[in-house]
Amino acid sequence: MDPQAVAERVRAGDLRAAARLMRDIDDGLPRAREALKLLYPHGQQARVVGITGSPGVGKSTLTDALVGAYRAQGLTVGVVAVDPTSPFSGGAILGDRVRMQRHATDEGVFIRSLATRGHFGGLTASTRGVVTVMAAMGKDVVLVETVGVGQDEVDIVRTADTTLVVTVPGLGDDVQAIKAGILEVGDIFVVNKMDRPGAAAAARQLEAMLDMELDRERWAGWRPPVVLTCAHDGRGVDRLVEAIAQHHDLLAAEEGRLMLRRRRQRARMELVDLVKSRLLARLEERLEAGGRLEELAERIAQGQADPYTVCEQVLAELEGAPL
Numbered sequence: 001m002d003p004q005a006v007a008e009r010v011r012a013g014d015l016r017a018a019a020r021l022m023r024d025i026d027d028g029l030p031r032a033r034e035a036l037k038l039l040y041p042h043g044q045q046a047r048v049v050g051i052t053g054s055p056g057v058g059k060s061t062l063t064d065a066l067v068g069a070y071r072a073q074g075l076t077v078g079v080v081a082v083d084p085t086s087p088f089s090g091g092a093i094l095g096d097r098v099r100m101q102r103h104a105t106d107e108g109v110f111i112r113s114l115a116t117r118g119h120f121g122g123l124t125a126s127t128r129g130v131v132t133v134m135a136a137m138g139k140d141v142v143l144v145e146t147v148g149v150g151q152d153e154v155d156i157v158r159t160a161d162t163t164l165v166v167t168v169p170g171l172g173d174d175v176q177a178i179k180a181g182i183l184e185v186g187d188i189f190v191v192n193k194m195d196r197p198g199a200a201a202a203a204r205q206l207e208a209m210l211d212m213e214l215d216r217e218r219w220a221g222w223r224p225p226v227v228l229t230c231a232h233d234g235r236g237v238d239r240l241v242e243a244i245a246q247h248h249d250l251l252a253a254e255e256g257r258l259m260l261r262r263r264r265q266r267a268r269m270e271l272v273d274l275v276k277s278r279l280l281a282r283l284e285e286r287l288e289a290g291g292r293l294e295e296l297a298e299r300i301a302q303g304q305a306d307p308y309t310v311c312e313q314v315l316a317e318l319e320g321a322p323l
Helices: 003-011 015-027 030-042 059-072 127-136 150-158 173-180 199-211 237-301 307-318
Strands: 047-053 077-083 109-115 141-145 162-167 188-191 226-228
Touching: 003 015, 003 030, 003 127, 015 030, 015 109, 015 127, 030 127, 047 059, 047 237, 059 077, 059 141, 059 162, 059 237, 077 127, 109 127, 127 141, 150 237, 162 237, 188 199, 188 237, 199 226, 226 237, 237 307
Parallel strands: 047 141, 047 162, 077 109, 077 141, 162 188, 188 226
Antiparallel strands: none
């Protein structure tokens, strides 16, 4: 279908058109990029909330609870759930069919599962495109739940306006946060499963760590709160929604000065990512033409050449050549 027609149908709220476009984005099809070019100017209005944290902290249950809270406010919600890749099918191991069953028939909720396909950083390479589509559809809030791989989950800051870092008492996530740098990416910290022993102590430890990090430029004018929740019964979720709203209000203040600064940083990272991925794809295509890549690999494997010299030769050949 013509990209212009696809974009118009997505903006009109056509769920089939949106789902098909999201599939094409995930598959990296050129026609999807053409549609995204048209949708991008209309995909900046939604609040984008990232939900990250180690496996087992209850991110999916918390996401489900947030969907319910936002729907109770009359807001429409998009959910991007990033799952591990199946080694057999290449698809998501946990798909949207087994997530958030109670929202499956709600027309105000659109849920999409994406497989990581080996992409590090907690998100897939297509996540930002899918978020753009959901925003262009008119979703008020887009929740992005990451795969949960610990220290590699810093990519969420390239997508979300507000990032939630979720932990639970008893897993030592407070120490892991320091090691992994996860502490640096959060705007709001959530101690989930507050019914477990040690929840209050875990919250106090996070508060103490945050006190040492408050001069960070990312948190200008904002003191990241630590919110206790019990997602499976909803306790604390209203307080979490309130904290998200307060952070959004801060970003939107002064004609959106802080929001613009944050989105400018994201745009820079996104542009570099896109350029790198497109250049890499075209470079691989050139090297694989005529079996040249295999030939070079064979020479390196047999000790006839080293990879550093070959790399320099390849780059020298490409200098000035259009990619």
